[in-house]
Amino acid sequence: MLNILVLGLGQCGNRILDAMNREAFGRGGTFAKYYTRQKFPASVKTIAINTAINDLKGLVDTRARDRLHVPHLHGVGANRTIGKRVFEENKEIIMSEIDKRGTFDLIFIITSAAGGSGSSFAPLLIRELKETYTNAPVVCITVLPFREEGSIFLQNAAFCLKDVIDEKPTGVLLVDNQYLKKYAGDIKSAYDKINNTTARRLLFLIEALNSEMLMVTDLGDLKTVMNGGIGIGTMGFYEASKDSTIKSAILGSFKPSGLLFPTNVYKEGARAMLIIKGDKKYLDLDLITKTIEELSTEIGQVFKGVLVQRGRPRVLSLFTLNSVPELEKLYATAAEAIRFEKERRDRSRNQLDSAFSHIEDLEPIY
Amino acid sequence: MNGRRILIVVAAVALLILVLPMTVAGEEETTNITIGVNEYVVLNNDIYIEVRDVGTVGISYAEVWFRSSQDAVGTTKNLYRGDVPAIYISGTGLKIEVTLDYIFSNAASFGITSSKALYVTDRKAGKVETEPVTVPKLIIKRTIDPNEAEIGQTVKVTLTIKNTGNGTATDITLAEGTIAKTYKDGCPSTIDDIAAGATERIEYDLKIGDDVQPGTREMPASVLNYKGETGVSDSTESQSSVLEIIAGEVLLPELTISTDPIDYVVTCGDEVPMVVTITNVGNATSEKVYVKGDLPHGVRLKGGELEPIYESIKPDKSEEYEVTLVANEEGEHVVEMNVMWADEEATAVFEFRAEKSGLEKYYVYIIAAIPILLILLWIIKRRREYSY
Amino acid sequence: MIIRQYEDWISIESVTDTLAKMGFKVLRIEDGHNLYYSNDVRMYTENDIRVHAKKKFFDKMVIELNNEMRLIFVHGDETEAKAFLDNLART
Numbered sequence: 001m002l003n004i005l006v007l008g009l010g011q012c013g014n015r016i017l018d019a020m021n022r023e024a025f026g027r028g029g030t031f032a033k034y035y036t037r038q039k040f041p042a043s044v045k046t047i048a049i050n051t052a053i054n055d056l057k058g059l060v061d062t063r064a065r066d067r068l069h070v071p072h073l074h075g076v077g078a079n080r081t082i083g084k085r086v087f088e089e090n091k092e093i094i095m096s097e098i099d100k101r102g103t104f105d106l107i108f109i110i111t112s113a114a115g116g117s118g119s120s121f122a123p124l125l126i127r128e129l130k131e132t133y134t135n136a137p138v139v140c141i142t143v144l145p146f147r148e149e150g151s152i153f154l155q156n157a158a159f160c161l162k163d164v165i166d167e168k169p170t171g172v173l174l175v176d177n178q179y180l181k182k183y184a185g186d187i188k189s190a191y192d193k194i195n196n197t198t199a200r201r202l203l204f205l206i207e208a209l210n211s212e213m214l215m216v217t218d219l220g221d222l223k224t225v226m227n228g229g230i231g232i233g234t235m236g237f238y239e240a241s242k243d244s245t246i247k248s249a250i251l252g253s254f255k256p257s258g259l260l261f262p263t264n265v266y267k268e269g270a271r272a273m274l275i276i277k278g279d280k281k282y283l284d285l286d287l288i289t290k291t292i293e294e295l296s297t298e299i300g301q302v303f304k305g306v307l308v309q310r311g312r313p314r315v316l317s318l319f320t321l322n323s324v325p326e327l328e329k330l331y332a333t334a335a336e337a338i339r340f341e342k343e344r345r346d347r348s349r350n351q352l353d354s355a356f357s358h359i360e361d362l363e364p365i366y
Numbered sequence: 367m368n369g370r371r372i373l374i375v376v377a378a379v380a381l382l383i384l385v386l387p388m389t390v391a392g393e394e395e396t397t398n399i400t401i402g403v404n405e406y407v408v409l410n411n412d413i414y415i416e417v418r419d420v421g422t423v424g425i426s427y428a429e430v431w432f433r434s435s436q437d438a439v440g441t442t443k444n445l446y447r448g449d450v451p452a453i454y455i456s457g458t459g460l461k462i463e464v465t466l467d468y469i470f471s472n473a474a475s476f477g478i479t480s481s482k483a484l485y486v487t488d489r490k491a492g493k494v495e496t497e498p499v500t501v502p503k504l505i506i507k508r509t510i511d512p513n514e515a516e517i518g519q520t521v522k523v524t525l526t527i528k529n530t531g532n533g534t535a536t537d538i539t540l541a542e543g544t545i546a547k548t549y550k551d552g553c554p555s556t557i558d559d560i561a562a563g564a565t566e567r568i569e570y571d572l573k574i575g576d577d578v579q580p581g582t583r584e585m586p587a588s589v590l591n592y593k594g595e596t597g598v599s600d601s602t603e604s605q606s607s608v609l610e611i612i613a614g615e616v617l618l619p620e621l622t623i624s625t626d627p628i629d630y631v632v633t634c635g636d637e638v639p640m641v642v643t644i645t646n647v648g649n650a651t652s653e654k655v656y657v658k659g660d661l662p663h664g665v666r667l668k669g670g671e672l673e674p675i676y677e678s679i680k681p682d683k684s685e686e687y688e689v690t691l692v693a694n695e696e697g698e699h700v701v702e703m704n705v706m707w708a709d710e711e712a713t714a715v716f717e718f719r720a721e722k723s724g725l726e727k728y729y730v731y732i733i734a735a736i737p738i739l740l741i742l743l744w745i746i747k748r749r750r751e752y753s754y
Numbered sequence: 755m756i757i758r759q760y761e762d763w764i765s766i767e768s769v770t771d772t773l774a775k776m777g778f779k780v781l782r783i784e785d786g787h788n789l790y791y792s793n794d795v796r797m798y799t800e801n802d803i804r805v806h807a808k809k810k811f812f813d814k815m816v817i818e819l820n821n822e823m824r825l826i827f828v829h830g831d832e833t834e835a836k837a838f839l840d841n842l843a844r845t
Contacts, residue, residue: 033752034745057754064754212777214837216844285836306837 002042002210002219005104005136006202007125009111010118011055012143014048014062015191016110019199021046021061033061041207045101049094051076051086051117068097076116078152080159083120094121095128106209106219107138108202109169113160114145114153123163130167137170137223141198144176144261144330146187151337158334161327171226171320174234174261179326198260201235204316208275208305214283217305221273225303225320229270232327233320234261240313246284247291250274253317254295261326268321269299276306278313397484398467400475408488409478411435413456418442420469422598428466428474434458451479468501500533502562502594506604510572510585514610518576521609523553525568525588529560535592535600540568543586545609547575557590572609580613620648621655621679623705625716633723637668638691640716644676644705645684652679652707660702664695664720693720756828756835764826768845769805769817772838778807778815788827790820799823 008017024038050056051072059067070090076083087094107129111118122140129138142164145153164172180194181187209219226233236259238252252258253274254265265272272295276288283306296302299319399415401407406416412434419429426447433440436457443452451463460482468475478484507526515521525542529535538557542550552570560566587603594600626641646652659672670689679685693699701716725732770780783805789798801818808814815830815838826842828835 034748059754061752063751065751067754212775214776214834216772216775216841218775280833283833285833285840289840 002105002206003103004042004044004206004210005098005101005107006044006046007098007107007109008046008048009109009121009125010050010115011052012112012115013110013118014050014055014059014067016141016143016195016198017046017048018059018062019195020044020203021063023196023199023203025061030060041203042210044206045104047097047101049117049121051083068094070094070117070121076120078114078116078156080116080120080156083116084124086117087121087124091124091128094125095132098129099132104133104136106222107133107136108141109138110141110143110198110202111160112143112145113157113164114143114149115156119156119160122160123167126164126167126169130169137219137226139171139173139222139226140164140169141173141175141202143194143198144174144178146178146181147330147333151341154330154334154337155341158331158338165231168231170223170231172232173318174232174324176261176326179262180260197237201237201260201316204237204277204314205235205275205318208277208307208316211307213305213307214280215285215288215304215306217273217275217303221303221305222318224301225271225273225318227271228300228320229268229322230324231320232324233270233318234259234263236260236265236317236319238315238317240278240282240315242312246276246278246282246287246313249313249315250276250288250291250295250317253315258317263321263324263326265317265319266298268323268325270320270322271301271303272299272317272319273303274305275316275318276304276313277309277311277315278307279310280308282313283308394479394481395483396477396479398475398477399486400470400473402473405473406431406490407486409462409484409486410460410482411487412458412460413454413462414440415464415476415478417474420472420474422469422596424599426466426469426598428469428476430464430474430476432464434460445474445476500562500595501531501598502529502533502535502560502592502600503531504529504535504538504560504590504592504600504602506588506590506602508585508588508604508607510607510609513608514612515574516612516615517574517578517580520551520571520573523550523570523572525604527557527560527566527568527590529562529564531594532562533594533596534562535560535594538590538592541589541591543588543606545572545578545583545585547578548609549573549575560592574609574611578611580611583609583611585609615649617650618648619646619650619652619679619681619707621646621652621705621707621710621712623657623703623712623714625701625703625714627716628718631719631721632693634693634696634720634726635723636692636720638693638718638720639688640691640701641686641688642703642714642716643684643686644679646679646681649681651681652676654707655679655685656706658704658706659689660704661691662699662701664697665691665693665699665701668692693718696720696722756832756839758826758828758839760824760826763821763824764819764842766803766805766819768842769819772841772845773805773807773815773817776809776834776838776841778809778813781806781808788818790823790825790827801825801827 006017006020008014021038024040025032025036026039028036046062046066047068048056048059048062048066049068049070051070053069056067056069070086072086076086109122109125111122113119126138126140142161145157175198177194181190183193236253238249238258240249256262274292288304288306292302292304399407401415401417403417403420406414408414414433416431417428418431421427428445429442430445431440431442432454434456445452445464445466447466451465453463455461461480463479465477466474467477505528509524511522536559538560540555540557542553550570550572554568557566585607587606589601589603591601622645624643632638655676657673661667668690672689674687676685698717698719703714703716705712773780783803785803788801790801791798799820799822801820803819805817815834818827828838
């Protein structure tokens with residue numbers, strides 16, 4: 001059985017982690033935690049890490065002992081510099097807390113790129129984890145902010161993503177709030193939906209990696225996929241309708257509507273992994289093999305895992321990209337925002353300086 | 367004139383009242399007359415008394431013909447010795463009462479009683495045998511000594527027979543009265559002849575049987591049948607006697623069994639001490655003594671021997687032992703203890719009340735509460751686990 | 755039954771590993787007996803090894819290796835046999 005560590009950093013990471021914990025209770029609703037146990041598909045350890053204690057208190061389905069408060073008043077106020085300092089100061093506490101959970105075969109870090117704690121902790125934590133758990137792949141699920149959330153968040157996202165990639169994790173899976181927002185009405189339900197979707201896909205992946213499959217894919221394949229392209233990727237999902245073929249289900253998982261980050265897989269995809277679950281009667285292996293062979297010619301290496309499970313076919317696609325045009329757009333917007341912010345600050349500073357200049361050379365006379 | 371007449375009448379009446387009883391009652395006088403067979407005497411020139419026959423048919427009798435001057439036919443009567451007097455009233459109203467005193471071989475001797483003075487005015491006498499007949503007369507007296515005796519004892523019965531007649535009593539048979547379940551030892555059924563004036567003393571033992579009921583018993587009279595030398599039979603009997611039979615002291619062991627009662631309510635599962643005491647209140651040492659205990663349903667023996675056996679228990683001695691009982695079920699429990707010796711047995715009961723402990727009373731509720739409690743604890747635990 | 759010919763020699767370990775990954779438990783491994791007639795060489799060869807494996811109660815698979823002819827015979831559910839061969843190819 002695989003030992004998997006899932007770390008949720010900052011408010012966003014915490015919430016996705018909490019959603020994973022809730023999913024692990026099955027369909028029990030709010031009270032499930034009072035009468036049933038979590039059923040993770042593997043040996044999954046979760047830790048929610050945050051500097052804001054209120055964010056930790058807001059969690060529902062994560063055990064208290066799995067919530068680690070890194071003491072710094074009430075959060076770092078979206079300030080990544082302070083966040084980094086706080087991490088360095090509390091590194092020992094965080095690592096020892098992780099160490100208590102044993103050894104791991106795979107580590108997921110879930111964080112928002114825009115916030116304070118998560119975006120500042122994530123790159124440093126990747127570094128620490130790579131040093132400590134040399135054999136365990138570290139996959140960072142990074143959530144990008146709504147573009148209108150403010151310049152600080154955009155700026156944080158830009159620098160955070162850079163820092164993360166600089167630390168060379170096994171892979172970075174992007175989740176774009178801006179992109180997913182269109183599927184939900186208000187902000188609150190958008191957040192909930194994004195969190196739940198991300199959580200479900202991660203659990204789907206974990207279950208597949210831990211199961212005995214009809215057609216086998218494994219952690220090694222995951223590493224290979226994550227190492228492809230620029231090491232940045234995302235996930236797609238599709239649940240087949242009643243009459244659709246397994247081929248349409250596989251192709252459906254590459255459609256933009258199923259992706260967590262806007263990209264053209266056929267154009268930008270480097271490597272991919274497909275995990276197919278469903279009743280044996282839907283699993284036409286020849287068709288699956290043929291479809292994947294076709295995809296391989298367009299995308300590159302495509303790994304497949306087939307899992308016999310009750311229900312209609314469900315396909316999770318996980319892939320890395322050769323190029324990310326959407327990121328370029330993000331960085332351009334961020335740079336614009338930074339520049340605008342800098343100009344405004346300079347202007348304010350000048351204004352203040354000129355105000356102060358009035359009392360230059362003067363002394364208080366009382 | 368009239369007054370004088372009344373006075374005379376009153377005086378005459380008073381005189382009459384005083385004189386009349388003497389005249390009516392007269393003075394009764396008994397005259398003894400012996401008359402030969404086929405002879406007669408004439409009393410007061412009026413009544414003829416003629417003896418026709420004498421004999422003995424178990425008892426002496428005489429056939430007598432009474433007639434008078436104005437009653438020529440008269441009446442013939444058989445007079446028996448010892449019988450009530452025969453009454454004859456003559457034609458002139460002379461009344462006589464006649465009893466037969468003795469009979470002789472050819473004569474009879476009568477006692478004649480009348481209110482008038484009687485005198486023999488004439489007699490037709492034959493030859494009258496003058497030799498008197500000898501007749502025995504026995505009197506029997508019985509004494510029992512002592513007349514108060516215990517069951518199983520032997521008392522002495524003494525019969526004293528005296529011949530008060532003038533002849534020897536022969537063929538004497540004794541029919542002795544009997545008390546049920548007493549046994550005579552040495553009581554004769556026939557007795558030797560007793561000469562006139564002689565006294566015979568007979569003693570025998572009367573053993574009172576073991577199975578006789580105690581109390582006052584009447585011993586019926588002793589009856590003597592005897593004959594005189596003339597062959598005349600006679601009998602006599604003693605007074606009945608009274609014998610007081612007392613229940614004798616019997617040496618027997620008698621055991622009682624008792625348990626010390628407890629006057630508190632015990633709790634199910636608690637130990638209940640039961641002290642059993644067996645006492646010999648009899649006057650003999652008992653043989654082997656068995657104790658049997660009957661524990662009711664829901665009571666079990668925790669410690670001690672419930673049914674000990676004692677080789678013997680001396681009179682006035684006790685054996686005491688203690689056992690520990692435990693009641694498993696609530697309610698009134700009655701333990702029956704029996705002591706058995708020889709063919710006898712005695713019983714004692716030991717009662718106590720057991721109640722469920724406080725915990726058991728609420729057992730159902732506790733059982734019901736446990737899952738709820740566990741669920742609550744679980745929920746609390748889970749809540750704590752998930753609250754930060 | 756599915757028969758497939760391979761370029762390379764197939765090790766018994768790769769067969770058992772693949773079976774294990776698919777959730778099959780190897781029951782026993784025995785020397786092969788079945789004869790295989792090859793049209794190409796016009797001869798009979800004997801299968802070297804038979805691997806008996808089982809998953810759950812009815813799910814059985816028997817794999818025969820004929821290393822002389824570089825042949826693999828998979829007996830069992832067709833879908834699983836195909837999957838097995840696909841998985842084996844990746845080892």
